[in-house]
Amino acid sequence: MKTLILVIIITFLLLPICAFGGVSAIDTPNDDGESITIIWNPDSIPSNNLKLTRVKIERRTSSESGWEEIGVAPFSQRTFIDDAADDGIDYVYRLLFTGENGKALIYRTEAVHSSAQIFNTKRINVLIGIIICIFVLLYYIYRSQKGRQFYVRPIPGLQAVEEAVGRATELGKPVLYSAGRGNMQRVATIASMTVLSSVAEKTAEYNIPLIFPNNDAVVTAVAQEVVYDAYAKTGHPDRYKEDDIFYLTDSQFGYAAAVDGIMLRRKPATNLFMGTFEAESLILAETGNSIGAIQIAGTDSTIQLSFFIVACDYVLIGEEYFAASGYLSQDPMILGSLKGQDMLKVVVGVLILLGALAVTFGFTGFLDIFSIG
Amino acid sequence: MLRKLPLYICFVFGTFMLAQFFIPHPVSTALYKMVLDWVQIIYALSLLVGAAMLIKHHTLIASKPVAKDRQYSLIVLFGIFIMIITGLFFGRGNKTVFLWIFNNIQAPMQATMFSLLSFFVASAAYRGFRARNAQSVFLLGAAIIVMLGKVPIGDMITPYIPQSADWLLNVPSMAARRGIYIGIALGTIATSLRVILGIERTYLGGK
Numbered sequence: 001m002k003t004l005i006l007v008i009i010i011t012f013l014l015l016p017i018c019a020f021g022g023v024s025a026i027d028t029p030n031d032d033g034e035s036i037t038i039i040w041n042p043d044s045i046p047s048n049n050l051k052l053t054r055v056k057i058e059r060r061t062s063s064e065s066g067w068e069e070i071g072v073a074p075f076s077q078r079t080f081i082d083d084a085a086d087d088g089i090d091y092v093y094r095l096l097f098t099g100e101n102g103k104a105l106i107y108r109t110e111a112v113h114s115s116a117q118i119f120n121t122k123r124i125n126v127l128i129g130i131i132i133c134i135f136v137l138l139y140y141i142y143r144s145q146k147g148r149q150f151y152v153r154p155i156p157g158l159q160a161v162e163e164a165v166g167r168a169t170e171l172g173k174p175v176l177y178s179a180g181r182g183n184m185q186r187v188a189t190i191a192s193m194t195v196l197s198s199v200a201e202k203t204a205e206y207n208i209p210l211i212f213p214n215n216d217a218v219v220t221a222v223a224q225e226v227v228y229d230a231y232a233k234t235g236h237p238d239r240y241k242e243d244d245i246f247y248l249t250d251s252q253f254g255y256a257a258a259v260d261g262i263m264l265r266r267k268p269a270t271n272l273f274m275g276t277f278e279a280e281s282l283i284l285a286e287t288g289n290s291i292g293a294i295q296i297a298g299t300d301s302t303i304q305l306s307f308f309i310v311a312c313d314y315v316l317i318g319e320e321y322f323a324a325s326g327y328l329s330q331d332p333m334i335l336g337s338l339k340g341q342d343m344l345k346v347v348v349g350v351l352i353l354l355g356a357l358a359v360t361f362g363f364t365g366f367l368d369i370f371s372i373g
Numbered sequence: 374m375l376r377k378l379p380l381y382i383c384f385v386f387g388t389f390m391l392a393q394f395f396i397p398h399p400v401s402t403a404l405y406k407m408v409l410d411w412v413q414i415i416y417a418l419s420l421l422v423g424a425a426m427l428i429k430h431h432t433l434i435a436s437k438p439v440a441k442d443r444q445y446s447l448i449v450l451f452g453i454f455i456m457i458i459t460g461l462f463f464g465r466g467n468k469t470v471f472l473w474i475f476n477n478i479q480a481p482m483q484a485t486m487f488s489l490l491s492f493f494v495a496s497a498a499y500r501g502f503r504a505r506n507a508q509s510v511f512l513l514g515a516a517i518i519v520m521l522g523k524v525p526i527g528d529m530i531t532p533y534i535p536q537s538a539d540w541l542l543n544v545p546s547m548a549a550r551r552g553i554y555i556g557i558a559l560g561t562i563a564t565s566l567r568v569i570l571g572i573e574r575t576y577l578g579g580k
Contacts, residue, residue, distance in 0.1 A: 031397055116397065126394070133559075133562050137563055184576070187560075193575050218419045218422075222576055226575060246427075247426040251479075253486035265442060283489060300560075302550055307497065319560040323560070337563045341563045
């Protein structure tokens with residue numbers, strides 16, 4: 001400690017003190033408060049061949065007289081974050097730049113206080129992107145509401161639903177539906193409920209059992225409601241069997257084993273896998289394939305898509321799965337949002353093309369527009 | 374009102390979850406954490422609901438003397454009963470019956486199901502890679518290169534095989550995957566917006 005004091009005194013005597021020059025302290029931007037960033041610019045600090053290697057950072061409040069050491073950083077680091085500050089209290093920082101020979105330069109910052117921010121400016125690009133998405137989607141929903149007809153290309157996987165349910169009717173066998181491992185928070189599960197509703201309407205009309213084994217109790221409760229509503233809508237609430245939509249287990253492979261068992265025992269003519277799937281996808285799809293069922297799958301899990309493609313008759317890939325609700329219900333508002341989705345895809349395509357060209361010609365700044373803080 | 378209330382709740386929470394991504398303020402963070410805590414509480418309660426559903430479903434089947442799959446339901450009920458009794462009265466720590474059953478019955482059964490995957494992959498790969506047309510031949514060729522590139526023998530034959538495998542995975546395969554990702558992302562945004570605005574309401578049990 002005495003050595004340090006001696007060094008400081010000598011430094012004070014021998015070297016010019018440059019208070020505030022080259023160093024500054026600011027309230028850390030885009031954070032939830034209690035943080036101050038201390039910045040020093042090695043190029044602006046006259047080192048006088050001291051070969052500065054490290055910086056000791058000290059602080060005190062405006063009312064205190066003694067300095068408190070809060071950390072040490074390499075000279076080349078340029079910044080130090082004091083994340084133990086109290087919001088609203090003014091702090092002054094003192095930086096002791098120490099060289100290889102032990103000599104030090106002392107700098108002080110102006111008083112600064114930390115505060116929490118209301119908006120993260122580093123995410124403004126995301127906000128703009130979301131606003132554009134919302135605007136485009138709402139615009140097409142509005143046009144659709146005004147009576148504009150939008151064309152939706154035929155999706156073989158969804159066209160086949162009717163055929164698959166018809167086949168089950170001919171064979172007098174049930175339809176098995178699985179929403180995979182997703183819980184109700186997942187958008188894929190919400191989309192799955194829409195497909196389930198359409199399938200349930202068909203099974204209600206044809207009077208064939210719809211089996212829906214599930215691995216999430218909330219999804220089971222929602223599915224029971226959706227299926228009952230579909231049965232009631234077609235005028236056959238009496239055909240609804242609550243016991244056919246049941247909860248199995250939370251365990252991934254326990255679920256796979258149980259669904260495989262149901263497939264082998266009840267031999268459904270049609271298997272529909274719509275939702276979020278993990279490693280159980282192939283176990284289910286291959287078992288379904290072995291019993292000769294028509295299988296249609298749709299998922300947002302890209303890794304599982306390849307498994308479904310080899311084991312199922314039809315697969316809804318990517319956005320096709322999310323288009324299912326509009327396609328099956330023909331609801332103009334949902335169809336409008338599908339058109340909006342297509343327009344956004346064009347926008348994304350153009351941006352990818354521009355990005356590829358910009359990077360090819362060395363304009364890497366284009367990429368910074370899309371970085372998220 | 375009963376139908377509209379969930380839509381209002383959905384709108385408020387959906388908008389908040391979107392807005393909190395841009396607001397670093399502690400109030401926003403605290404609210405976000407609180408919502409996540411609620412989700413955990415709902416999940417914990419749903420487990421109880423699930424257990425009740427499971428017991429009800431299998432009791433119904435087991436109580437029918439002529440039910441075809443009665444024995445399976447009896448085994449499920451027996452398993453639930455045993456685990457509850459051992460867990461409640463004999464503890465769940467080390468060297469307990471509960472843990473012994475878990476480690477020696479449930480875990481091996483789950484591992485068995487997982488290991489079946491390798492056989493299913495083999496049978497699916499056989500079907501997928503059959504050279505029926507030009508596209509299948511192309512797929513088969515790419516698969517052979519990737520498989521050889523990921524095992525030591527590929528490098529021993531020629532170093533070009535692992536390089537080609539990496540190129541196949543990182544360029545054409547990645548391009549296709551990213552295309553699908555973009556579609557899924559846009560689909561997710563559109564579906565979320567429909568849910569937040571109450572356009573998509575099938576999940577409530579009605580259109």
